[in-house]
Amino acid sequence: MKDLRRRELIENAESIIVQYCEGCFLHIQLKQESGRRFAHRFCISQCTVGEKLKEYGKKLS
Template sequence: MNFKTLEKINQLEARYCKNCLIKKIKRDEESRTQAHKFCISECSVGLKIRSHGNQLQ
């Protein structure tokens, strides 16, 4: 397993995703599923995390 890649993902999540206002609003106004879809398909940080995750496969 590539621990450097996991560390990058954890750092991005801790820095940008943990207190993300957009994610919170999406969850409150729409649903958790819609918030997740936004994060993995539209958010620049989410896309970066996703690309790092693809390297783990």
Template structure:
């Protein structure tokens, strides 16, 4: 997997799931922007996939 493919995967995930996410919209109202972001990092399965892809980019960049 190369860096461009990983970036395309990240863009596809965010466009498909994150742009119109109702959970984020609701959490921003109740917990604020930081609370919604914390949910994405710690609890969201899409957030977990994005973290994995970010780690893959870091591995590619180190080479």
């Protein structure tokens, strides 16, 4: 049962990444202006989609 829940969380996170993150204009722009680390940090800490992905990560660990 736990494996099913884990798989469901991973699939949900993957669908969010595909839908919102791949080709994100804001991420591309930030990466060009301020570098890859800054863009990644922004996505994790300030982007609403990144915050949702962080929640999924906490549930997986």
